[in-house]
Amino acid sequence: MRLYWEVLRRGFRRYSTYRAATLAGLFTNTVFGFLKAYILLAVYEQRDVVGGFDATDAVTFSFVTQGFFVMLGAGHLELADRIQSGDVVTDLYRPVDLQAWWLAQDLGRIAFQVALRGCVPFLVGSLVFDLDITSDPALIAAFALSALLGIVVSFGHRFLVTLTTFWLLDYRGTSQVATVVTMFFSGMILPIGFFPDWLEALARALPYAAMLQLPVEVLLGKHTGSDLLALLGVQVLWAVLLLAGGRVLLSAASRKLVIQGG
Amino acid sequence: MTAVIELDRVSKDFVVMRKKGRLRRERMTVAAVDDISLRIDTGELVGYIGPNGAGKSTTIKMLTGILVPSSGTVRVVGLDPQRRRVELASRIGVVFGQRTQLWWDLPLIDSFDLLRHVYRVPADRHRANLRRFVDLLELEPFLHSPVRQLSLGQRMRGDLCAALLHDPAILYLDEPTIGLDVVSKARVREFLAQVNRDEGVTILLTTHDLSDVERLCSRLVVIDHGHVIHDGTVAEIKTMFGDTRTVVVDLEEAGPSLVVPGAEVVEVDGPRQWLRFRRSEVTAAEVIAAVVGQARVRDLSIEEPDIEDVVTRIYTSG
Structure with missing residues (x-):
């Protein structure tokens, strides 16, 4: 465990070295927060409530999800580059668990991002708009847990996408598809309550909602009691399924490597 | 002398698909390593050379457990590398001249500290090893610089240190001097000779730079097309082929x-x-x-x- 904590710390430190990139990302995220907020507000000129969200919910959603944007990451992990270049061989020599190693590094990256990019768009947005999140401390705590689970689900998904590099030898295609699908079904582009019923039902049945839509709904105070527990249960289920799938695929990948060579 | 590396009639075949006609493909078996037997004793410094595609890397990958031989047996420090890969990992150090295990964005020292946790080296042991290698490799001036700012020679010295911090019994080096200038090469060679002599680390070195072999290795194994075509001292090979x-x-x-x-x-x-x-x-x-x-x-x-x-x-x- 100590090892993975050390990896997490280094993940944090690594990303803290890119100051200019962080500031540029911060600026972009905030601008897009405003863009999304104004587009959604145009919808609320016509209707008071869409998919269970009122105008304040929708604007709050816009800024919170912008903060989340970076946590979803690209469609793949940096590991994909290492697989493509063959550097992954040096990772396999070490007595470490590759999945745990990269999860720790991703959590470190996100821990750094959350501190800045998670909060600043929200704070700037709150200067202009009336943003409203739950004030119940128990729900805030539930949100923290739900957000963490969302990050693990997102990692589990990206790890799977990354491992396809072992077979396809190039990750750009799968990564791009994964990014678009994730953005769409996670609620990043539009709250999934805005979708037609059948599409919303589909989105809720996929793991993507567990990455973003569900944690933000918790923050907006949309779920309480057994409803909230069920939501967290769904997230845990996806996290376990995707991580287990990652392990199966990883052992298949190393078997392929062992049998067929680099 | 006890053997640390033993290969007994080891072969490794790869299946490749060859295009035959418009749609048909033919399975072809190519032997990358063909019936190699080799024994390396504790404390030897062996040069392992051969032209590109001769089977050098395939051999090294089998010795680390990343590849399984198609036939024959491999033993490294008495272990079957593929079955006991994790156990073996803490007994070997590996350096690839063209790859790095250091964290690109972080100070060199950070990668070293992490390796202590990767290999569970006791803190005092780690400290002593680190001090010794930092001195020998003269890493002190850039120990706190991010790895991406290091020159190739500095990075290579950093990688050598990283490969040795957990006291491995064997060090595999794949072209450790590739791209280095004359001074850096000399320094790396001097260090390897010292580690071999003073710490008793067995070293297996693949290289295309034959002056590495001439300066360093007591023994030279030449392979080509998957076969060992010479196994002996540098002087012997010169008399044999250098008439x-x-x-x-x-x-x-x-x-x-x-x-x-x-x-x-x-x-x-x-x-x-x-x-x-x-x-x-x-x-x-x-x-x-x-x-x-x-x-x-x-x-x-x-x-x-x-x-x-x-x-x-x-x-x-x-």
Whole structure:
């Protein structure tokens, strides 16, 4: 465990070295927060409530999800580059668990991002708009847990996408598809309550909602009691399924490597 | 002497698909390593050379457990590498000249600290090792610089330190001096010799730089097309394949090629001529006597083949 904590710390430190990139990302995220907020507000000129969200919910959603944007990451992990270049061989020599190693590094990256990019768009947005999140401390705590689970689900998904590099030898295609699908079904582009019923039902049945839509709904105070527990249960289920799938695929990948060579 | 690395009749086949006609493909089996037996004892420093595609990397991958041999047995420090890969990992260090295990964005020292946790090295042991290697490799001036700012030579020294911090019994080096300047090369070689001599680390070195082998290795294993074609000392290989000598003569004035029985003029450059002969057929004294009998000689010297020539001849004759 100590090892993975050390990896997490280094993940944090690594990303803290890119100051200019962080500031540029911060600026972009905030601008897009405003863009999304104004587009959604145009919808609320016509209707008071869409998919269970009122105008304040929708604007709050816009800024919170912008903060989340970076946590979803690209469609793949940096590991994909290492697989493509063959550097992954040096990772396999070490007595470490590759999945745990990269999860720790991703959590470190996100821990750094959350501190800045998670909060600043929200704070700037709150200067202009009336943003409203739950004030119940128990729900805030539930949100923290739900957000963490969302990050693990997102990692589990990206790890799977990354491992396809072992077979396809190039990750750009799968990564791009994964990014678009994730953005769409996670609620990043539009709250999934805005979708037609059948599409919303589909989105809720996929793991993507567990990455973003569900944690933000918790923050907006949309779920309480057994409803909230069920939501967290769904997230845990996806996290376990995707991580287990990652392990199966990883052992298949190393078997392929062992049998067929680099 | 106890063997740390044993390969017994090891082969490794790869299946490749070859296009045959428009849609049909044919499965072809290619032997990357073909029936190699090799034994390396504790404390040896062995050069493992061969042309590109000869099977060097495949051998190294089998020795680390990343590849399973198609037939034969491999034992490293008594372990089956593929079955006990994790256990073996803490007994070996690996450096690839073209890859790095250091964290690109972080200070060098950060990668070293992390390795303590990767290999669960006790803190005092780690500290002592780190101090020793930092001194030997002169890492101190850039220990706190991010790895991306290091020169290739500095990074390579960092990677060497990283590979040795957990006290491995064996060090595999894949082209550790590739791309380094003369000074950096010398420093890396000096360090390897020292680690081998003082710490008793067994070193297996693959390289295309034969001066590495000549300066460092007591033993040289040459493979080609998956076969071991030579296993012995550097001196032995020179006598075996390096039978030729060249007499270089500077004549008083330029003239036609000399005619010397048993020797052949391989180059003429004005008054200077190069005569190659086989030691087994004629002696240097006889060649020189014949030259002196035909022309006035101002200066002469005898050249031994360097290992580069020897190996080129082995590769091309194979």
